[in-house]
Amino acid sequence: MHNSIAHYVFPVTDDLVLGRQVCFALYAASRALTDVYRPILDEFGLTYPQYLVLLVLWERGDDAPTVSELGAALRLDSGTLSPLLKRLEAAGVLVRSRSAADERRVEVRLTDAGRALRERMCGVPLRVALATGLTEAELIGLRDTLNRVTETIHRQKEK
């Protein structure tokens, strides 16, 4: 029925039952949180990954990251970012331009409209945090645990 040694060491991984799997909890919670974002970001004409790109650009201020720097921050590759950035450019919140110093690079910089969005969206994180029903301490603990998992996995992949 199941691996009894694994069961002894790691009951939480027992059996192949959906409700016991951390992986499903993570997958379901991630989609649920995106559901919370959807109607909120819709007010600004953005999707969730597009909003993440703006978070990076707002944080960087005046220095314009390249596509691959954005990819490193968000852990997304050019296959995902290229069309996404094209849509954000069409929406008028950013501009893409080839670097003069290195013609391979494409620099991504906010337009005035993109910068203005930051002010208008400052209430968004709080609205989402409240929807989780967690306390601030729980949110911090959850965030740090998740970041540790992500780090562990990516360190292993580099080897």
Next chain:
Amino acid sequence: MHNSIAHYVFPVTDDLVLGRQVCFALYAASRALTDVYRPILDEFGLTYPQYLVLLVLWERGDDAPTVSELGAALRLDSGTLSPLLKRLEAAGVLVRSRSAADERRVEVRLTDAGRALRERMCGVPLRVALATGLTEAELIGLRDTLNRVTETIHRQKEK
């Protein structure tokens, strides 16, 4: 620069900085865990959502769930499940058939090959759990916190 009241009540939601957002931690961790699954599930010719469908079917044993029962368990709608189930049927692990009692329903049941997969995949959860680098207690705590978030969000949506 930021909402100072929100900052006072909820520093974790401060500013719109990527690294401080629980939402990004959740999104990144979910994708990282899927990256762990990908090469493992590839050995069995499955994707991660396909594996989740099999978890439900294995758990139900002899009673064959309908498409919407699968959707309720996984929180996925027919737009996602219909093509996914068609691919699993083409792969030979399950069969779809209209219910005799109610011609609107489609019952999903495992083939012998689908049932046999369960034995072959019993080691999968442990392999993934180890990759997270978390202790068993941390995994259980994480899972329960995430399930609470998902529940809270879905209860709010029903209203």
Next chain:
DNA sequence: CGCAATTGAGTTGTGCACAACCTAATGGGC
């Protein structure tokens, strides 16, 4: 200098996710 290896971005193809819509089957009220 010359050229092979590397890097950066984009494209293509597959598979989710989800909204919006469609059709057929069902069931309750009259």
Next chain:
DNA sequence: GCCCATTAGGTTGTGCACAACTCAATTGCG
């Protein structure tokens, strides 16, 4: 028995994700 609202599943269209690939620009090494 008839009608209409509801339910179940499927289809279409958009937008991620990611693997595999292409191509041009750059780098580094002999």
